[in-house]
Amino acid sequence: MGGTDRIIRIVIAVIVSVLFWQNIISGTLAYILLALSGIFVLTSFISFCPIYSIIGINTCKVKK
DSSP states (O other), rough: OHHHHHHHHHHHHHHHHHHHHHSSSSSSHHHHHHHHHHHHHHHHHTTTOHHHHTTTOOOSOOOO
16 A cells, blocks of 8 residues: 555545544434545554455555
């Protein structure tokens, strides 16, 4: 997982958290988005996305 992809995932997680905290999103949708945000943060910190490996996407630049 590339650096840009990691930053985008963390920014999305922060935005969803703020929207939940401000009560802009609520209910089932809010909990689903919070769960996705948690997954985004976790995959950002470990730099690995299982879905990317399944479908063959690589956002990390290969150093030669």
